[in-house]
Every structure is written in C-alpha cells, then in structure tokens.
Amino acid sequence: MDIVTAQEMYERDRVAMEAAGLEGELLMENAGRAVTYDLLRHILPEHKIVVLIGAGNNGGDGFVIARTLLNLGYDVEAWQVVPDTKISGDAEAHKRIFQASGHPYRRMNRSEDLNTSLRQADVCIDAMLGIGAKGRLREPFATIVHLCNEQSVLRLAVDIPTGVPADEGVDDFDAFKAHYTSIIEAPKQSVFLQQTEPFYGKWSVVEIGLPVKCFANHQRRLWEVSDLKRTMPERDAHSHKGSHGKGLILGGSRYMPGSVSMTARAALRSGSGLIAIATDRQAIPSIASFIQEATFVEYEEGGRAPDLSSYDGVAVGMGIGREAAQGGSDRTIGS
Template sequence: MRIVTAAEMYKMDTYTIEKIGIREDTLMESAGQAVANLMMKKLTPSQNIMIVAGAGNNGGDGFVIARILKSYGYRVDLWIIPPPEKIKGAAKHALDVYFRSGYDVEYFTKNEEKFFKVMSTYEVIIDCLLGIGVKGDLRPPYNLIVQEVNGLKSVQVISVDVPSGVATDGGEVIEAIKADATITIQNPKVGAFTYPAAYYYGAVSVADIGIPPLVVDECTERKELWTEQHVLKHLPTRLPNVHKGTNGKGLLIGGSRQMTGAVMLSAKAALRSGAGLLTVAVPDVIHPIVATHCLEAMYLPCATEKGHFQGELAVDFGAFDAVAVGPGMGRTIGGQKVVGEVLKHEAPVVLDADALFHVKDLLPLLKERKDPTVLTPHTGEMARLCGMPILEVEQKRFELSKQFAEEHGVYLVLKGPFTIVTTPRGEQFVNPTGNAGLAKGGSGDVLTGMVLAFIMQKASIQAAISNAVFVHGKAADLLLEGQHTLTDIMATDVIEKIPNALKLYQLEYGERCSF
C-alpha cells in the first residue's frame, strides 16, 4: 500500500478526473460511501453523533457520510462551520444531494453559543473540517473548535483523511484535532508515519475509494507500507536438504573492553534469525568473556590497543556471505581502520552503531562499492551523517532517507517509530511493527544481527532488510501481549521472542507442500 504526500494525492485526483474520466463528485461520493461503511463497523445507531464539516472537499466527504449514516438509521447531526455561500463545486453538489434526500443541517454561523454548548452531549464527533490542504496556524473559528474538541473527555473523535490542523506531509503541529481514530482516504499519508504529526492520528484505517492502481503508479513515488502479506511472501522457507552453509556464513565485527555486550546481542540475534555459520571478530582482550556467552558462534580474536581494535584484521573476506560491523566497537582510530578495510572488500556489509560514526569520514568509499551496503542509523546518527539538527531529521525522515540512499548508493534503515527502509534507487518501505519498549540500549544491536542473518538467506536485499525490521518490531509487540510493559522490555527479551515472531509467518516446508 503506497504512502502519499499531499501533492501526490492532488495529482492522483487530477489524473483520475482528467485522464481516467471519473468525475470529482463521483470520487467524493465514493469517498463518503467508503468511509461511512468503515464507520458503521465501529459505531452503533444508538450513539449520538456530531459531524463537523468545513467548506472544502473534506466537508463534502462529511456531507456524504452524514447522508449515508442517516439512511441507515444512525443518530447524526451535521454541523456546517462556514457560511453556506462558501461551499462550492463537488462539495456543493454533495450538500444538494443531502438536502434532496430529506435531511437538514445545523449552521455554526449565528449559532456559535449553541454549538459549543451541545458539543459535550455527543458520544462521537466526526472531524471533516479541513482535510489535506491545511497550512500554518488555524484561524477562527477552527482553532476554537479544535480546542473545544480536544478538551472533551468522554467523546470519541474520528477524523476523516487527516486530523484537522495536521499537515499531510508531517512537520511541526501547532494546533490540531487529537483523534482517537483516523479513516484516511485511498492511501495513508506521510504525516501518519512521522512525529509529532502521527501522534494526532490515533488508530489509522484506509478507505479504498476505487482509484485505479495505474493512477497510483503514475502519480506517486514508491513509499510503501511493509505488511504481513509482504513478510509471508518473502520470508524464506527451509527445505529438508539444507545445511549450515546454505543459510549463510556471516562475519560480525565489534566489541571493546568497555562494551562487551553489544556484539553478543548482535551475535545471538543473528543465530536466532537463521544464520547458518557465524564468526565473531572481537578484540583479543575480551575474547574469553564473549566466548562464554554464545556457544554456537566461532570467534576471531583480533589485535588490540587499549581495549579496542588496533586496526589490523587477518580476515579472508571471501569466506563470508555478508559482514556486519560496529556494535560496541568504540570510536577510535583503530575502529575507523577496521570499517575502512571492510568497505574495500566485496561482500554485503551492514554498518551500525560506532561504524556509522566512522563512516562519516569514509563516505566516498560507499559509492565505490559494488556489493550492497546497509546503514542502520537512528535519528541522532542520521543527523550526524547529514550534518543537520535532529529535529530537522525527524520532520524530514522520508526526504532525507531518499536523498542519502540515492546519493551514496546504499540501503538506508532509518530507525525509530515507523522505521523506513530506503533502497539505492529511492524506493521506500515503512515498517508498522514495534513499540516504545525498543527505546533502550541494545535494541539496535539486536536488529543488526537480524539484518545480517536475513540478508544471507537468499531473499532480495530490500525484502530481507524489511523482514528483519518487521520481525524485530513484532517480537517487541509480542512481549507486550505477555507479562512485559513498555518500561521493562530489554534487548535480551526481544531476542528470546524472535522465535515466536518467526513462527507467525514462517511456514515449514511441509505446510507449503501437500501430497
């Protein structure tokens, strides 16, 4: 399912009207019908429902929704906020149809006192005020209405398309409806996947209004939600005749005297995620420590200087199907030498943690590489790579990920809520799993090991990375279904839950074949 910007949504509407030949009022009718059908699955006819509608297309959708709900016996009051002469075009047509169907409306103009008095008497408020075109501060009376809605304690608030006041493409939110749920039209919008905008959406569902897929392909860049269906399609199946070499020989490089745990978290996660053979390269001074924590791995002790990598790696990179470097490595000259050495060899490489610190000074090497390079920064690391403030990165996650991945020819995994996987061609895949329990040291190290394991198991690189991110988040979600809370989840807990997450999506060979 494509995720779209406001400009792309407008482009889709124009293409559908002008080139496909579906009229604007027909699209509005389809939108209202689709949203109303979803609402009837959430609401009951006995509830008191208030629809607040503006003058634009979002208001027009509200007119159709009100008519449909009323026709099915729902108790709905339609309040129109602007003066009636402001309503034009397709929205005016939808309102005329509403009137001809025998229904009446309440007008906000000249009834302001009554409006604010009765708001608290409703059980449900449906927000059809402003839609995707909003920019800047809200003007009166919309700002006052938003404040009043947000102050109601026992009212369910459902926004249509986007919460009024939230910019479709995300960014700073000054004042907006805080919805319990948002039913977005045709395609989810970028703002639903970037904070702080995403905070206002509540639970998001999508109302498909029948715009042909060809229109979506023609009018949008590929920003796609990675769903369970994708995971089921791309997660590899183990055949009965596989051996350990079939499932990949991986090299993991990391660790230092001060940080022995990070590389072990990555190692355990890689093995839990299917790596066939794993060699862990660590500074020799910590080899006795780490080797006792993961018996299934092989170890390569490396020369050390003050508890960190000296910089020399006696490694035959040709013996490995993929390499991950960075967890717990430290920010020393020796570490930078190790990262530079890894980037010069041809094998898929995953860079995380301290390797991302070092790669800032090694960016030209990324363009020279022929094999895939995967970078997994969190927002702070991305800010350093791009040379800009963290807040700007948060507000421009999609744009900056695409720009960086295309410029440097890498797969970029921008971690955080709704992790974005971007390919060197600029295609983007958004992960819906995970929770705030992952905001703890070690979570990224676990993901590094999972990405290493997944890219060795014969799937496409993008699908492998996206699956690793999805399963990582799903493991954290499963923890919340048990005895854990967002506060107590640790990285080791996530590793232990990887089998449960895989079990949901990875069918065994016999389940795929019937005789």
C-alpha cells in the first residue's frame, strides 16, 4: 500500500479526473459511501450520531456520509460548522443533493448549541477539515475540536483527524483525537509519525475507485502481510540449508551480546540458510546458548573484519560498542 503526502494525493485526484475521466463529484460520492460503510463497523443501530461538516472537500464527504446514514435509517444530526460561503464546488453539489433528499441540517452559530448535541450523542464523525488543513486551527475549528475531545463520545474521523498535518515536519498543532480514522485511498505520511500517529486512533484505508495503474511508481510503501507472502521465495522441498544463502553478522561484544543474538534469530526466521556470527570470543558462549543454529568466527573489538567474500549478505554493528565502530572495523569492511 502506498504512503502519500498531501501533494501526491492531490496529484492522484488530478490523474483520476484527467486520465480516467472520473469527476470530482463521483469521487466524493465514492469516498463518502466507502467511509460510511467502514465507519458502520463501529456504530450500533441505537446510536445517536453527530456529523460535523466543515469547509472544503472533507466537508463534502461529510454531506455524503450524513445522507447515506440517514437513508439507512440512523439517528443523525448533520452540523455545518462554517458559513454557506465556505461551501463550494463538489462539496456544494453534495450539499444540494443532501437537501434535495429531504434531509435537514443545522448551522452552527454558537458552539454552545453544538456542545448540547455532542453531550447527547454516542458518536461524533469529524468531516471538518482534511488534507488541506494548514497551520494551527483557526476558529471555529479550534473550539469545536476542543469540545469533541472533552466529551465521552466515540470519535470517528474522515480521511484524517481535523488539524493533523498530512505530511511530516509539523509538531505545533491541535487536533481532533480520533478513536478511529477511515482513511481515503492511501495512508498519509503523518499516520506513521510519532507526534501525529496517536491522533488517528485505529485506522484502515477505503478504496474509492482511483485508477491505480495510472500512477507513477511510488517509493514509499507500507509493507503488509500480503506483500510478504507475495515476495517470499518458494522453497524446494528437497533443498538444504546451504541452498538458502549464507549470512554473516558482525557485532556483539563481551558486555552486549543480546542484539547480535536477536539479529541472528531474525535472519534465520526470515529464511537465511546458514548464519555465521563474528563476535568477541567471550560473548560466544552466551550467544550460542540462544542461537544453536549459528556458527562462530572470533572477532576482536577494533580488529580486522573477517573475509566477506564467501557470504551473500552481511549485517554489521549491533552491540559492537562505539569505540570499535569508530575504529578499524567499519573502515576495514569499507575498503
């Protein structure tokens, strides 16, 4: 699964519209419906739901979600939290469809009114701001996000929690603290970053019909179990350990034997046939008691590294100690 920046997501949108002829309104309908059915896994029929609809296309998704839930018979209050003038383009088109379907919505004039609704709600769906949010939240979003985070309500976010930056490098922000986020098409970078990840809660990705084959090769990917299964080499039933590569792990020291043991264990678990460990002779007994399959090469801290020519892969440095790493061994290997 690709991991994208906001800019890359907009580019994908553009390609979908220009190369595949998918109109923005259709993408928004697909997005809203896919997110609704994803969120329904967390909603019970008796739940009272508040949908918060903001400016921009994330708000447009909100109108589709509110309409779909209402059509399905759920108890929904749709709150438009921005003035009418802020709703335009595809979002405005979906607001019209929402109204034409006979559904009412409320306009937020005072945050106290919304707070009363939130207090009675079981679920709050955040469709206020998406990947277009920039900088610290302005009003009314800052106040609303604060109110939502204070209430004991199930908080579900659409695409990205309001206020969370989509990309890396921003740590000064307030945001909707979601219990669960339904991400549209591809996870954004901030899903994986220390300061932003907690705001997403649990998450999954919904597909909205973008023409994935039209996108350029992408370098940032989430490696999933299906990728692992797809790329794991098939083993010949009659193969032996010598048929599956020979690896050398150079590291560990008398007082730090653990990391090299774990590296060797991981290499063997992931399919390496033969593993040799080059380490301090005094560390060998403790490592050998943890890894019975490995063979050993004595390696003196700061000394010359062993001949690498007979190995298919080498891992260097874990538990080797700073002095040795800064001294001869890395230069020897590099030469």
